Amino acid sequence: MxxxxxxxxxxxxxxxxxxxxxxxxxxxxxxxxxxxxxxxxxxxxxxxxxxxxxxxxxxxxxxxxxxxxxxxxxxxxxxxxxxxxxxxxxxxxxxxxxxxxxxxxxxxxxxxxxxxxxxxxxxxxxxxxxxxxxxxxxxxxxxxxxxxxxxxxxxxxxxxxxxxxxxxxxxxxxAPEQHDAAFAAVSHLPHLLAFALVHAIVSQPQGKEILSLGGPGFKDFTRIAASDPKMWRDVLLSNRHELVEQAKMFQRSLANMLTLAEEGNGEKLEEMIALASSTRSHWRMGQKAK
Amino acid sequence: MxxxxxxxxxxxxxxxxxxxxxxxxxxxxxxxxxxxxxxxxxxxxxxxxxxxxxxxxxxxxxxxxxxxxxxxxxxxxxxxxxxxxxxxxxxxxxxxxxxxxxxxxxxxxxxxxxxxxxxxxxxxxxxxxxxxxxxxxxxxxxxxxxxxxxxxxxxxxxxxxxxxxxxxxxxxxxAPEQHDAAFAAVSHLPHLLAFALVHAIVSQPQGKEILSLGGPGFKDFTRIAASDPKMWRDVLLSNRHELVEQAKMFQRSLANMLTLAEEGNGEKLEEMIALASSTRSHWRMGQKAK
Incomplete structure (x- = not known):
């Protein structure tokens, strides 16, 4: 008390x-x-x-x-x-x-x-x-x-x-260092990706029409893109080194998946999706790693 | 009837x-x-x-x-x-x-x-x-x-x-073409990004520990990463040309934001975040573009 x-x-x-x-x-x-x-x-x-x-x-x-x-x-x-x-x-x-x-x-x-x-x-x-x-x-x-x-x-x-x-x-x-690395991955990078996606869409000539078609998946995925700009500017700047490291790993996964899609390599593409899907399906918020 | x-x-x-x-x-x-x-x-x-x-x-x-x-x-x-x-x-x-x-x-x-x-x-x-x-x-x-x-x-x-x-x-x-371009942006690309993020995290040595720290933002952002792998493999392959076009625009916005963060350019970074944040704050599902 x-x-x-x-x-x-x-x-x-x-x-x-x-x-x-x-x-x-x-x-x-x-x-x-x-x-x-x-x-x-x-x-x-x-x-x-x-x-x-x-x-x-x-x-x-x-x-x-x-x-x-x-x-x-x-x-x-x-x-x-x-x-x-x-x-x-x-x-x-x-x-x-x-x-x-x-x-x-x-x-x-x-x-x-x-x-x-x-x-x-x-x-x-x-x-x-x-x-x-x-x-x-x-x-x-x-x-x-x-x-x-x-x-x-x-x-x-x-x-x-x-x-x-x-x-x-x-x-x-x-430790503070361990915290910052982990949160770059599960919080700061997702915010950056959500900001970047909405920014990229609204910057297109047909941006508003395209946005009007977003459904429940888009709604949840971009919820954090509505976050406070000043606060997130500060977070992203403050943790930029860990953020950039996590972004590099993300960009590699994304580039691999895009290449597989372009090559029509459905088998390998499905493997990568399946790893993500099974990981996320078993994930529960607040549940300790096993 | x-x-x-x-x-x-x-x-x-x-x-x-x-x-x-x-x-x-x-x-x-x-x-x-x-x-x-x-x-x-x-x-x-x-x-x-x-x-x-x-x-x-x-x-x-x-x-x-x-x-x-x-x-x-x-x-x-x-x-x-x-x-x-x-x-x-x-x-x-x-x-x-x-x-x-x-x-x-x-x-x-x-x-x-x-x-x-x-x-x-x-x-x-x-x-x-x-x-x-x-x-x-x-x-x-x-x-x-x-x-x-x-x-x-x-x-x-x-x-x-x-x-x-x-x-x-x-x-x-x-038109079918207009549909596919718009949905590459508001649905197929977000799914790909969510898959790629979870894939990139779980592929790290500390992946499971990192994932266990995800909060409500991570939960909503990655919900669609749990989607069915075969179905999404097919969607991404089928619409790959529009998907790649949208991905390029997204990758440009992301790379710009990362560069601004690395350079410590808070003003420009905040501008980009603010555009996304204000766009998403005013967005409502199913609301026609004005």
């Missing part, structure tokens, strides 16, 4: 966290700050936060738990804004989709208090953003990856693990 | 059509044939068909409406099997995802009776196949594309249009 949550960023991710913490009875009071005053005000009106803070620093003041729910590119500046009030007894977390850059920023800015920081990535989201879409159930049943470093305090790591589990999440730990 | 439906192929698409026609009171009797006798038997046990036919030809005998719901690659052989019983008063349709090859097969095999054939592509499906998944609601609210040719009888085309509308579908007509 925490006394006071300092919430920096009252959008979809931060707002949903505050709502879930309150509903679970895990926090008494939420003090929130958002870059846009209208967001902070809206969050208070909705009951997502109890008190509006005029700055990130003041949101941290008096908190025993702090959540940074800002675009990954704003992480370092946010750490700088709050560093003077971060203490050894405080649990500080983020919710960023990339972890190496966040860990680097924490090391560089928080220095002696980097042990209070537990890097976190809840595998949850929506293709819409903003506090209006905040949802106390957003994290329930989802996976949360914690990527502690050598200086992370065990006590804060345990608090973080217990907290996410109390919100109904499945928690696992891995 | 039809007297007797001759259903060739009692799988997901054919079975769902029979169930929908029966529920709507549009047909009195369904005579079904599937390549696999166990499928035909199962279809009869489920009430999808009323009578099992021992051959495609006998399924057509006495029918006033015939539906071919077979893999596109089997269309020509199926036309050959039934040609001697196709009459000028019969409405013959298919449900294939490609139309040029189907139209070519109809011209070549049905000859004088090609006017009875109305090529149809209902934009509906599931990532699972087989009669056990047949669903009377599969087509409801979906788009159906009819691609008549110059010899198509107007009377059959009108019957086809009225029938699909009675099943709750939005019907539009276009």
């Amino acid at each position: 925490f006394e006071q949550l300092g919430l920096i960023g009252c959008g979809l991710m931060g707002g949903s966290f505050a709502l879930a913490m309150k509903r679970a009875g895990l926090v008494k009071r939420v003090v929130g700050y958002s870059k846009s005053p209208s967001t902070t005000e809206r969050a208070r009106q909705m009951g997502v936060i109890d008190v509006e803070a005029p700055s990130a620093l003041l949101a941290v003041s008096g908190a025993d738990i702090v959540l940074l729910a800002v675009p990954v590119a704003a992480t370092e500046a946010t750490f700088k804004a709050i560093r003077h009030l971060v203490t050894a007894n405080m649990l500080v977390m983020d919710v960023g989709s990339t972890k190496r850059d966040v860990v680097d920023a924490a090391r560089k800015v928080l220095r002696d208090h980097v042990g209070s920081f537990v890097p976190a990535h809840p595998i949850a989201g929506k293709e819409v953003s903003g506090v209006d879409h905040a949802d106390a159930d957003l994290y329930h049943g989802k996976q949360v990856i914690l990527t502690p470093i050598e200086k992370t305090q065990t006590v804060q790591l345990q608090k973080a693990q217990a907290l996410w589990e109390a919100l109904g999440c499945h928690v696992q730990q891995m | 039809f007297e007797q439906l001759g259903l060739i192929g009692c799988g997901l698409m054919g079975g769902s059509f029979a169930l929908a026609m029966k529920r709507a009171g549009l047909v009195k009797r369904v005579v079904g044939y599937s390549k696999s006798p166990s499928t035909t038997e199962r279809a009869r046990q489920m009430g999808v068909i009323d009578v099992e036919a021992p051959s495609a030809l006998l399924a057509v005998s006495g029918a006033d409406i015939v539906l071919l719901a077979v893999p596109v690659a089997a269309t020509e052989a199926t036309f050959k099997a039934i040609r001697h019983l196709v009459t000028a008063n019969m409405l013959v349709m298919d449900v294939g995802s490609t139309k040029r090859d189907v139209v070519d097969a109809a011209r070549k095999v049905l000859r004088d009776h090609v006017g009875s054939f109305v090529p149809a592509h209902p934009i509906a499906g599931k990532e699972v196949s087989g009669v056990d998944h047949a669903d009377a609601d599969l087509y409801h609210g979906k788009q159906v594309i009819l691609t008549p040719i110059e010899k198509t009888q107007t009377v059959q085309l009108q019957k086809a249009q009225a029938l699909w509308e009675a099943l709750g579908c939005h019907v539009q007509q276009m």
Whole structure:
């Protein structure tokens, strides 16, 4: 049980966290700050936060738990804004989709208090953003990856693990590098592919007519293409090295399949499709690898 | 109202059509044939068909409406099997995802009776196949594309249009070539990309561990990767020329975005993402282009 949550960023991710913490009875009071005053005000009106803070620093003041729910590119500046009030007894977390850059920023800015920081990535989201879409159930049943470093305090790591589990999440730990490589494959590259597909279609002279014919498969495949451009620009830039590595492997598989189709090599093409189809048919979200 | 439906192929698409026609009171009797006798038997046990036919030809005998719901690659052989019983008063349709090859097969095999054939592509499906998944609601609210040719009888085309509308579908007509180009973009290429992504991930040494981290975005993006390998092999082969054209445009958009990410050009990268995001945010399934 925490006394006071300092919430920096009252959008979809931060707002949903505050709502879930309150509903679970895990926090008494939420003090929130958002870059846009209208967001902070809206969050208070909705009951997502109890008190509006005029700055990130003041949101941290008096908190025993702090959540940074800002675009990954704003992480370092946010750490700088709050560093003077971060203490050894405080649990500080983020919710960023990339972890190496966040860990680097924490090391560089928080220095002696980097042990209070537990890097976190809840595998949850929506293709819409903003506090209006905040949802106390957003994290329930989802996976949360914690990527502690050598200086992370065990006590804060345990608090973080217990907290996410109390919100109904499945928690696992891995190194920041391992996290970024895996998420380049299962999240960042799929977003890039969905963006690229919609971009390629709408750029054609008949693009709008073509798009109007998309069915249920197109709908699901491109859902993530509606994601927030600034947020995803930052994620793709931040994790570009792993992204490019994963993209190369994807491009090889794609080029092979296209060549087989052009050559009319149905047998080999079917083999490649069958491997993908059988893999995906047996896949279940949140199911551990065997 | 039809007297007797001759259903060739009692799988997901054919079975769902029979169930929908029966529920709507549009047909009195369904005579079904599937390549696999166990499928035909199962279809009869489920009430999808009323009578099992021992051959495609006998399924057509006495029918006033015939539906071919077979893999596109089997269309020509199926036309050959039934040609001697196709009459000028019969409405013959298919449900294939490609139309040029189907139209070519109809011209070549049905000859004088090609006017009875109305090529149809209902934009509906599931990532699972087989009669056990047949669903009377599969087509409801979906788009159906009819691609008549110059010899198509107007009377059959009108019957086809009225029938699909009675099943709750939005019907539009276009040329087979236009259909195939558009569906390469919104259906065949997305399937290929989903297959290629899952193939590329599972082929990595840590593939299974990586896949276990996929969240809701990965789930939706790759849903179509679980599709039937033989069916999609045939679709990709059949429409390979349009597919390759669309793939080239996609590969250009993807390569541009990767280069911008590698160069750290956030501004241009965000522009490309924003075009995709705004396009997809405003897109609604089945909504006509403006």
